[in-house]
Amino acid sequence: MESEKQAYSVWGLPTEEARERMKKVMKTLATEFNGPEFEPHVTIVGAINLTLQDALNKFSSACNDLKKAYVVHSKGVSTGTCVYLLLDTNPQVVALRDHCCRHFAYERRSPYLPHMSLLYADLTEDEKRKAQARANAVDDSLGNLSFSIKRLALYKTDTEDKSLKSWEKVAEYELE
Numbered sequence: 001m002e003s004e005k006q007a008y009s010v011w012g013l014p015t016e017e018a019r020e021r022m023k024k025v026m027k028t029l030a031t032e033f034n035g036p037e038f039e040p041h042v043t044i045v046g047a048i049n050l051t052l053q054d055a056l057n058k059f060s061s062a063c064n065d066l067k068k069a070y071v072v073h074s075k076g077v078s079t080g081t082c083v084y085l086l087l088d089t090n091p092q093v094v095a096l097r098d099h100c101c102r103h104f105a106y107e108r109r110s111p112y113l114p115h116m117s118l119l120y121a122d123l124t125e126d127e128k129r130k131a132q133a134r135a136n137a138v139d140d141s142l143g144n145l146s147f148s149i150k151r152l153a154l155y156k157t158d159t160e161d162k163s164l165k166s167w168e169k170v171a172e173y174e175l176e
Contacts, residue, residue, distance in 0.1 A: 001049070003052050004051065005048070005049045005051055006046040007157050007158055008047070008048060008049075008050050008059075008155065008170070009044075009046055009048070009085070009155070010044040010059065010100050010154055011043055011044060011153045012042040012072075012149035012152055012171055013039070013041055013152055014042075014147050014152050015148050018038075022040035022085075022116065022118070024138065025118055025139050025152060026118050026143070028134065028135075028138050029083065029135060029138075033130075033172070034120045035121035035164050036162065036164040038117075038164045039167075040116055041117075042115070044076070044100050045097075045101055045104050046106070047159050050104075052170070055154060056154065056171055059171050060171075061103050062099065062152075066096070066175055067175065068149065069149060070093060070096060070149050071143070071148050071149075072087045072090075072118075072147060072148075072149060073087065073146045075143065076142065077118065077132045077136055078115070079125075082117050082120050082121070083117070083118045083123075083128055084131055085115060086113070087114035087115055087141055088110065089114055093112075097114075098153075099159045100152075120162075136166045138161075149174060149175070152173045152175065153171065154169070154171040154172075155170065156170055
């Protein structure tokens with residue numbers, strides 16, 4: 001039903017080369033630590049409940065004002081609620097986040113921590129450390145990685161679906 005509200009998120013998508021590199025790490029971690037597979041992404045706007053049409057309108061409006069692709073620099077693999085690649089908080093990334101959040105009327109609950117999740121799973125702190133070490137063993141240059149975000153995507157992201165199988169891309173915008 002089109003008027004039904006669902007959770008939508010805006011993601012920054014890495015170049016194909018970076019995507020393939022991240023997928024290799026993510027697939028290894030998902031297999032070894034029993035997590036779901038998902039597309040490599042940098043969350044720009046977290047899950048917000050909207051109708052499909054409202055989400056598409058807000059995404060289109062936000063993208064109309066955007067032009068340039070941007071480069072992100074990794075600072076290493078870290079852990080928190082998941083295992084992720086921590087990214088440098090540069091002014092361009094923060095400005096993009098703020099711009100998109102304004103268009104979506106998204107209330108930020110905490111300071112923005114740019115990152116690319118590598119593994120979603122319910123892990124103990126010890127297991128997170130092991131997954132962190134495993135990620136670095138699969139690709140030992142993760143802490144010194146730079147890549148471009150050349151596309152933004154609007155994803156339907158049901159946060160209750162722990163398998164992530166319901167997550168789907170509904171729109172995409174190419175940055176120059």
